[in-house]
Amino acid sequence: MQCLWCYTNNTCIDYPVRSILPSSSLCSLSKARWGVCWMNFEGLLIAIAVAAGLILVSVAVCCCYCCYCRRRRARRADEEEERLARNKEERRLQSLQRKHERKMKHDEIRRKYGLLQDSDNPYSRFENE
Numbered sequence: 001m002q003c004l005w006c007y008t009n010n011t012c013i014d015y016p017v018r019s020i021l022p023s024s025s026l027c028s029l030s031k032a033r034w035g036v037c038w039m040n041f042e043g044l045l046i047a048i049a050v051a052a053g054l055i056l057v058s059v060a061v062c063c064c065y066c067c068y069c070r071r072r073r074a075r076r077a078d079e080e081e082e083r084l085a086r087n088k089e090e091r092r093l094q095s096l097q098r099k100h101e102r103k104m105k106h107d108e109i110r111r112k113y114g115l116l117q118d119s120d121n122p123y124s125r126f127e128n129e
Helices: 041-112
Strands: 005-006 010-012 030-034
Touching: 030 041
Parallel strands: none
Antiparallel strands: 005 010, 005 030
């Protein structure tokens, strides 16, 4: 793979390893072949550039998408936490309301049977008749 084939003059030249691209004085890029004979050097460079560009664009898109998902997930978690707090407060208020209703019913039953003590003297003695 150290040979650079040039279709201009049909010669095999030692590949100039000191430089990445062969100079145009040796052979033009469209006429130079390296590695495989059917692909010219110019096409190889374009293919590598396109592949590198696609990789960079896909990495950038993935990073942007992940950042967007992370923000959306955090926003959803905040909304869920807020909803749970509202539900908890509603349940607490409903519980207090039911507790108050039970107390009212129990006080009514105590009053009906004379078991409700006076509020001015809560420690009065219960009298049996």
